[in-house]
């Protein structure tokens with residue numbers, strides 16, 4: 530599908546290790562939480578965020594918020610992460626949200642669109658760390674054809690243009706496929722302009 534660019538192995542092993550350390554610091558300030566769908570279903574992915582906004586979901590709905598559910602402000606987006614946005618986003622605006630998704634054993638993310646951002650002309654930049662993940666992307670119509678690609682640690686995907694409103698999700702993570710995270714699993718960072 531047009532508008533998906535995957536930069537395989539963009540981050541060196543050293544850069545990945547630095548980013549994991551930076552994510553740990555983010556999570557120390559803004560701990561991972563388990564989002565619930567508006568219907569009260571716990572998601573299998575745990576989340577936190579950095580930047581002006583984080584994305585939260587609970588029984589009141591899903592939305593961007595300026596504070597973590599605990600009430601603290603989100604920590605700043607790490608410089609290591611901002612550098613990837615500057616290199617690959619192709620836009621002059623700074624990202625306002627770095628959403629952090631943590632996939633443990635069996636976690637997945639169902640097909641969805643990202644459309645809570647005000648300016649859908651702004652791309653989303655996605656950084657994969659840790660275990661390999663089977664990413665599925667389709668078109669802008671639910672139930673249409675999809676294709677799948679494995680995302681590996683250090684890969685960066687830029688989603689823009691026609692892909693910005695594409696349905697997408699993570700079908701599964703391959704346990705033990707990376708040694709980056711000491712307890713295994715996968716971290717995905719998505720950088721977004723929100724408003």
Ligand code: MD3
Nearest residue numbers: 630643653655688692693695697717719
């Ligand atoms: C295609 N995250 O946080 S990243 C999400 O790996 C999300 O955690 C997945 O979908 C993950 O919303 C996939 C790749 C991605 C991110 C945003 C997109 C693909 C996208 C927005 C539009 C189209």
Ligand code: FE
Nearest residue numbers: 641642643697
């Ligand atoms: Fe998404």
